Amino acid sequence: MQLDERKYTILQAIIRTYLETGEPVGSRTISKYTDLNLSSATIRNEMADLEELGYILQPHTSAGRIPSDQGYRLYVDKMMEEKEREVEEMKEVLLEKEDKMDHLLKQAAKMLANNTEYAAMVSAPQYHRNKLKFIQLSRVDSRHLLAVIVVEGNVIKNTMMTVAEELSDETLLKLNILLNTHLNGLTMEQINLGMIAAMKQQAGIHSDIVAGVIDAVAEAIKADEDLEIYTSGTKNFFKYPELADHERASELITTFEEKQLLSELVQDNLADENNTGIQVYIGNETPVQGMRDCSIVTATYELDEGMKGTIGIIGPKRMDYEKVVKNLKLLKNQLDDLYRK
Amino acid sequence: MQLDERKYTILQAIIRTYLETGEPVGSRTISKYTDLNLSSATIRNEMADLEELGYILQPHTSAGRIPSDQGYRLYVDKMMEEKEREVEEMKEVLLEKEDKMDHLLKQAAKMLANNTEYAAMVSAPQYHRNKLKFIQLSRVDSRHLLAVIVVEGNVIKNTMMTVAEELSDETLLKLNILLNTHLNGLTMEQINLGMIAAMKQQAGIHSDIVAGVIDAVAEAIKADEDLEIYTSGTKNFFKYPELADHERASELITTFEEKQLLSELVQDNLADENNTGIQVYIGNETPVQGMRDCSIVTATYELDEGMKGTIGIIGPKRMDYEKVVKNLKLLKNQLDDLYRK
DNA sequence: TGTTAGCACTCAACTCTTAAGAGTGCTAAC
DNA sequence: GTTAGCACTCTTAAGAGTTGAGTGCTAACA
Numbered sequence: 001m002q003l004d005e006r007k008y009t010i011l012q013a014i015i016r017t018y019l020e021t022g023e024p025v026g027s028r029t030i031s032k033y034t035d036l037n038l039s040s041a042t043i044r045n046e047m048a049d050l051e052e053l054g055y056i057l058q059p060h061t062s063a064g065r066i067p068s069d070q071g072y073r074l075y076v077d078k079m080m081e082e083k084e085r086e087v088e089e090m091k092e093v094l095l096e097k098e099d100k101m102d103h104l105l106k107q108a109a110k111m112l113a114n115n116t117e118y119a120a121m122v123s124a125p126q127y128h129r130n131k132l133k134f135i136q137l138s139r140v141d142s143r144h145l146l147a148v149i150v151v152e153g154n155v156i157k158n159t160m161m162t163v164a165e166e167l168s169d170e171t172l173l174k175l176n177i178l179l180n181t182h183l184n185g186l187t188m189e190q191i192n193l194g195m196i197a198a199m200k201q202q203a204g205i206h207s208d209i210v211a212g213v214i215d216a217v218a219e220a221i222k223a224d225e226d227l228e229i230y231t232s233g234t235k236n237f238f239k240y241p242e243l244a245d246h247e248r249a250s251e252l253i254t255t256f257e258e259k260q261l262l263s264e265l266v267q268d269n270l271a272d273e274n275n276t277g278i279q280v281y282i283g284n285e286t287p288v289q290g291m292r293d294c295s296i297v298t299a300t301y302e303l304d305e306g307m308k309g310t311i312g313i314i315g316p317k318r319m320d321y322e323k324v325v326k327n328l329k330l331l332k333n334q335l336d337d338l339y340r341k
Numbered sequence: 342m343q344l345d346e347r348k349y350t351i352l353q354a355i356i357r358t359y360l361e362t363g364e365p366v367g368s369r370t371i372s373k374y375t376d377l378n379l380s381s382a383t384i385r386n387e388m389a390d391l392e393e394l395g396y397i398l399q400p401h402t403s404a405g406r407i408p409s410d411q412g413y414r415l416y417v418d419k420m421m422e423e424k425e426r427e428v429e430e431m432k433e434v435l436l437e438k439e440d441k442m443d444h445l446l447k448q449a450a451k452m453l454a455n456n457t458e459y460a461a462m463v464s465a466p467q468y469h470r471n472k473l474k475f476i477q478l479s480r481v482d483s484r485h486l487l488a489v490i491v492v493e494g495n496v497i498k499n500t501m502m503t504v505a506e507e508l509s510d511e512t513l514l515k516l517n518i519l520l521n522t523h524l525n526g527l528t529m530e531q532i533n534l535g536m537i538a539a540m541k542q543q544a545g546i547h548s549d550i551v552a553g554v555i556d557a558v559a560e561a562i563k564a565d566e567d568l569e570i571y572t573s574g575t576k577n578f579f580k581y582p583e584l585a586d587h588e589r590a591s592e593l594i595t596t597f598e599e600k601q602l603l604s605e606l607v608q609d610n611l612a613d614e615n616n617t618g619i620q621v622y623i624g625n626e627t628p629v630q631g632m633r634d635c636s637i638v639t640a641t642y643e644l645d646e647g648m649k650g651t652i653g654i655i656g657p658k659r660m661d662y663e664k665v666v667k668n669l670k671l672l673k674n675q676l677d678d679l680y681r682k
Numbered sequence: 683t684g685t686t687a688g689c690a691c692t693c694a695a696c697t698c699t700t701a702a703g704a705g706t707g708c709t710a711a712c
Numbered sequence: 713g714t715t716a717g718c719a720c721t722c723t724t725a726a727g728a729g730t731t732g733a734g735t736g737c738t739a740a741c742a
Contacts, residue, residue, distance in 0.1 A: 026705050039715050044706065062705050062722040134481045140474065140491055148489050148499070150481055158489070158497040234575070234598050238591040250579040253594065257575050367734050380686050385735070403692045403734050 001049060008078075009036060010046050011055050015067045015075050019318045022242060024064030069283040069317070072295070076280050076321050106230045108311065108331060113233025115327050118315030119256060123266045124228035125307035131187050135179045137213065142166045145209070147216050159216035163209065171206060178202055179213060188218065227266060229259035240316040248293060255290040256314070264288050266310040269298050278325055283317055295319050299328040301335035311335070342390055349415075350377065351387050352396050356408045356416045360659045363583060365405030410624040410658070413636070417621050417662050447571045449652065449672060454574025456668050459656030460597060464607045465569035466648035472528050476520045478554065483507045486550070488557050500557035504550065512547060519543055520554060529559065568607060570600035581657040589634060596631035597655070605629050607651040610639050619666055624658055636660050640669040642676035652676070 003011075013034045017025045027043040030036075038046075047065055050056045055071035058064075067075070105122045112120035134150040145161045167175075182199050183191065196214055200207035237252055238244045255261045268287045269279060281287070281296040288296070291314060298312035311331055313324045344352075354375045358366045368384040371377075379387075388406055391397045396412035399405075408416070446463045453461035475491040486502045508516075523540050524532065537555055541548035578593055579585045596602045609628045610620060622628070622637040629637070632655060639653035652672055654665045 024705090028705080040705090041707095041715055041717090042713085045714090048707080058706090060722060061707095062720085064705065134479070134487070136477075136479050138475070138477050138489070146475070146489065146491060146497065148479070148487065150487060156487065156499040156501070158499065160497070232598070235591050235595040238587060238594075244587060246579060246585060249590070250576050253579075254576040257573070365734090369734075381734090382686055382688090382736095383684085386685090389736080399735090401693065402736095403694075405734065 001053060003053060003055075006036070007046055007050055007053075008074075009034070010043060011050055011067075011071060012075060014047075014050075014056060014065055015071060015318075018066055019320060022240065022316075022318055024059055024066050026064035029064070067318075069285070072282045072317060076282065079321055080278065080280075080325070102228070102230075105228075105309075106232075108335070109230045109232040112311065112313060112327060112331060113236060116313055116315070116320075116324055117233075117236050117239060118313045118319060118324065119231065119233040119236050121229055121231045121256075121262055121265075121310075121312045121314065123263075123310045124230070125301075125303050125309035126227065126270070131185050132183050132217070133185075135176070135183060135213070135217070137172055137176055137179070137209075139167065139172060147213050149217055161209070161212050161216065167206070167209075175203065175206060175209060175213075178210070183217070191217075227259075227263050229262050229266070231256055231259065231262075236315070240318075242318075243293060243316050251290045252294070255288060261288060261290065265296065265298060265312060269300055269310045269312075270308055278328060280321070280325075293317070295321075297321070297324045297328060299332045301332045303335060303338060309335075342394060344394060344396075347377070348387055348391055348394075349419075350375070351384060352391055352408075352412060353416060355388075355391075355397060355406055356412060356659075359407055360661060363581065363657075363659055365400055365407050367405035370405070408659075410626070413623045413658055414626075417623065420662055421619065421621075421666070443569070443571075446569075446650075447573075449676070450571045450573040453652065453654060453668060453672060454577060457654055457656070457661070457665055458574075458577050458580060459654045459660060459665065460574040460577050461572065462597075462603055462606075462651075462653045462655065463571045464604075464651045465571070466642075466644050466650035467568065467611070472526050473524050473558070474526075476517070476524060476554070476558070478513055478517055478520070478550075480508065480513060488554050490558055502550075502553050502557065508547070508550075516544065516547060516550060516554075519551070524558070532558075568600075568604050570603050570607070572597055572600065572603075577656070581659075583659075584634060584657055592631045593635070596629060602629060602631065606637065606639060606653060610641055610651045610653075611649055619669060621662070621666075634658070636662075638662070638665045638669060640673040642673045644676060644679060650676075 010030060013030050014025045017029060017033070027040040027047055030043045030047075031038055031040040047056065050071075051058065051065065055068060055074060056065040057068045059066060101124070105124055109120045109122040112122070131152045132149065133152050134148075136148045138146045138148070140146050140160070143162055143166075145163055145167070147159045147161060149157045149159075151157075178199060182195060191214070196211075199210050199214075203210040234253055234256055237249055237256075243249060243252060264287045272279070277299070279298045281298075283295065284292055286292060286294065286296050293316070294314050295317045296312055296314050297319075298310055300308055300310055302308050311328060313319070313328065315324070351371060354371050355366045358370060358374070368381040368388055371384045371388075372379055372381040388397065391412075392399065392406065396409060396415060397406040398409045400407060442465070446465055450461045450463040453463070472493045473490065474493050475489075477489045479487045479489070481487050481501070484503055484507075486504055486508070488500045488502060490498045490500075492498075519540060523536060532555070537552070540551050540555075544551040575594055575597055578590055578597075584590060584593060605628045613620070618640070620639045622639075624636065625633055627633060627635065627637055634657070635655050636658045637653055637655050638660075639651055641649055641651055643649050652669060654660070654669065656665070
């Protein structure tokens with residue numbers, strides 16, 4: 001048996017109706033509210049076929065049909081094709097210019113959640129591929145040195161260090177020059193033991209400070225590998241009865257709160273090198289345990305060269321995929337453009 | 342009518358039982374499981390009195406009794422007195438030393454939630470009372486200046502500024518000296534317009550940069566007034582049926598997610614100058630809308646002089662107050678000692 | 683006078699039954 | 713190939729009856 005045009009139209013009608021209502025869809029509903037002008041009996045025949053083909057399910061013998069994961073998959077794939085062809089204006093300004101990155105991302109998550117009425121996540125971009133751009137040691141008071149480290153993309157890290165004895169201005173200057181000459185333009189991976197040894201030697205009696213700074217550099221950059229993730233719209237889970245019963249809600253919310261678990265999603269997304277567009281996970285396709293009853297739609301943004309992050313929407317399988325995809329693309333574009341003007 | 346010793350013992354028994362079970366407590370239960378050796382009938386008489394006094398409630402005519410807010414209040418007050426008298430060892434090491442403040446606080450929230458099985462919040466300390474300790478402008482590249490601002494307590498802020506033309510080393514040095522001479526040791530409130538004007542004049546053609554730095558200083562410090570709050574243990578709300586029905590859970594979780602709403606709590610807490618110990622809000626006493634069905638217990642910690650923050654537990658009114666208070670005191674002490682060794 | 687036993691009463695919660703209604707599959711006719 | 717019609721299935725909601733925990737009250741007892 002083949003999936004002809006009419007069958008697909010009916011499938012689409014079933015899915016669309018189900019997206020709205022969340023209730024199993026009967027043949028009569030389809031017969032009335034499509035312009036196919038077919039009787040419910042005919043629809044029933046087609047539905048039997050669609051069920052046999054695996055696109056729809058019957059929760060129990062005398063109920064209407066609901067889409068299967070496979071059904072959603074077909075629907076989403078077709079939808080994505082169409083969207084791809086559509087001309088996209090998407091020019092609205094949604095994000096106010098914010099200088100603080102974390103504020104911006106939090107706000108982005110909130111906006112996504114509000115616009116879509118699903119739960120939203122935004123991962124902060126990962127920097128570890130980036131080059132060191134600037135290092136500076138300053139004396140804050142007699143016992144404290146401040147190391148400021150700037151990496152490409154103008155991300156700034158600080159570390160405060162305690163020193164045993166006060167350093168003179170010359171020493172500080174010398175150390176600064178030493179550090180900048182050796183380390184500027186390098187990535188973390190490129191800083192090797194030989195180089196560190198050479199620097200320590202040049203630093204002479206202050207080799208411990210050089211060691212301290214390099215540790216600080218490593219630490220500062222490493223600290224960001226345990227990935228910052230912002231979420232919003234937890235309460236939206238409650239809007240969809242199929243997610244809101246105790247067990248499920250509790251599990252979902254736990255997963256959503258434990259940002260660590262969401263990082264799977266980000267990893268999965270960023271790993272896919274040629275993933276330029278939108279990724280849709282339906283039900284069991286998800287890489288995140290505890291969200292098997294959901295659909296997840298993600299997109300990857302790129303702030304500056306190499307600074308990639310992930311944005312995503314989590315909702316019921318019967319989510320409004322079109323709206324979600326549109327919103328994600330919109331936000332993705334805005335983030336992409338942010339530092340590229 | 343008076344609340345004599347026996348009545349209080351019975352009230353305490355009712356509350357303790359209710360804390361465990363969450364079910365209305367009947368006279369027979371109390372009669373059996375206390376060492377008062379009174380029959381259920383006598384207990385019933387006493388319960389009628391306690392109800393008249395407002396300490397307990399009957400959800401419906403033929404149900405047992407549950408504590409009223411007033412009942413909880415009495416119980417908690419007495420408990421706090423006793424605890425105060427107890428010798429407290431509290432020496433366990435729960436927090437690993439972490440150099441990143443936000444990590445530490447996140448971990449603290451998690452620990453609280455895990456230990457108590459309620460929801461937990463930790464607010465980052467507020468700095469705005471603090472004095473500026475160190476300001477430094479550095480050239481990152483020809484177009485970008487980095488301003489590093491350190492305030493007392495060694496909290497560091499950065500701002501990147503774009504300049505129209507490259508500044509010479511001397512100019513930079515002069516600006517640095519100017520800024521430090523004028524601003525060091527001052528709080529934000531002390532920096533007034535006259536001073537800014539004077540500095541601008543001294544800066545000559547670079548007055549715009551001084552203005553920029555001062556804006557940055559203000560901005561950097563102000564940015565933290567919208568208070569960072571870490572939460573953990575949302576899922577614990579689901580453990581208590583009286584909080585877990587749709588409406589309530591949805592409202593609670595929203596409130597808990599919108600950290601902004603929790604800031605009421607922090608404000609309320611920090612405002613109370615002589616509040617050295619533990620604060621308990623029962624039901625309607627809470628300053629946070631949307632948590633009227635909960636009890637909230639908070640404590641204030643102080644990292645360094647003037648850097649105060651709030652930690653808190655949010656749970657059902659029938660929470661294990663003793664455990665909660667103990668945990669909060671423990672964490673409070675640890676945080677208090679953190680930078681005071 | 684305080685305590686207790688006993689009894690009638692109340693009310694939520696559960697179970698069982700019944701009825702309604704939505705939807706199906708199948709058959710026969712167009 | 714399409715449709716009308718009918719018997720059948722199964723969920724859901726509503727109602728009736730039952731159970732049991734718990735109360736208030738009264739009368740008797742120490």
